[in-house]
């Protein structure tokens with residue numbers, strides 16, 4: 183069983199244009215589709231499509247189109263009523279494959295709602311293999327919400343706590359990777375830009391085109407205590423870095439219909455393979471197979487296992503020396519100074535309070551793909 187948490191879920195509307203987008207003009211769409219969205223929601227959809235047990239936890243009212251969409255797809259979820267409609271995120275696709283995505287900030291999520299989500303994680307967590315926290319932070323929670331949430335779950339469940347997968351960006355990702363935290367993720371899934379951001383660097387474009395540079399940077403996070411870094415690199419495949427080694431994988435070319443949700447699908451592939459006990463390089467193979475399969479489907483559609491082609495993925499050992507997980511002395515690798523907006527705070531412990539006083543929304547930065 184894999185629990186996903188999406189604090190800022192969405193209804194994803196995809197609008198297809200048969201002509202290039204002309205700003206400032208009225209254009210007619212050649213097609214539209216609507217999918218339940220938000221990163222954790224997508225992961226639960228992809229897990230369900232692959233026959234895996236999952237429950238998606240998210241704020242939102244039962245009648246919201248997000249949940250009627252999940253009902254229709256047979257995806258198990260638990261919603262915590264919000265009293266406000268969820269956001270709609272818009273994707274515009276052009277004939278040459280250009281994708282433009284506009285994400286709303288989402289409705290505010292208050293402390294009580296987050297507390298109720300934590301209660302549900304704790305109630306189900308002992309029987310789960312993974313807890314996946316994914317997506318941006320809506321208005322309300324402080325940017326260290328994922329660090330706090332992880333500490334709370336670990337504090338409540340101890341050794342029975344599920345492994346933690348984190349897929350977020352900007353300040354919430356940065357805060358969750360602070361050296362010295364009692365709980366660091368067992369896997370994170372940044373893209374090249376987010377990997378750079380998480381280290382307080384600005385050279386993400388280099389990582390997107392240079393898998394080895396991305397892997398070397400990811401080793402810094404493993405040395406800090408992160409279990410594995412699965413970094414997706416768009417058309418350049420993905421790298422996986424663990425304490426044991428680093429691998430790069432690429433898929434045979436596919437016709438790309440929509441990259442929205444491809445990263446979520448990639449993390450799903452990794453989790454499914456990790457859960458069945460695959461070695462890291464095979465987990466990476468399944469991740470890239472899942473990501474590419476999603477990219478070849480329209481809208482935010484998630485592939486079934488049968489639609490993935492692990493045989494079309496070439497995996498290469500990058501030959502980097504092993505790194506000891508958590509070998510960096512807490513604080514020694516703290517790039518805090520490099521993050522101008524980083525909040526100064528003590529690491530979140532098991533009794534950490536869900537501080538919602540900072541209304542910062544951890545909106546994902548402008549990104550070429552998700």
Ligand SMILES: O=P(O)(O)OC[C@@]1(O)O[C@H](CO)[C@@H](O)[C@@H]1O
Nearest residue numbers: 219220271285317318443546552
């Ligand atoms: O605004 P966030 O939370 O960063 O991302 C939300 C989102 O872009 O991510 C998914 C694709 O990964 C979409 O279903 C959804 O619209």
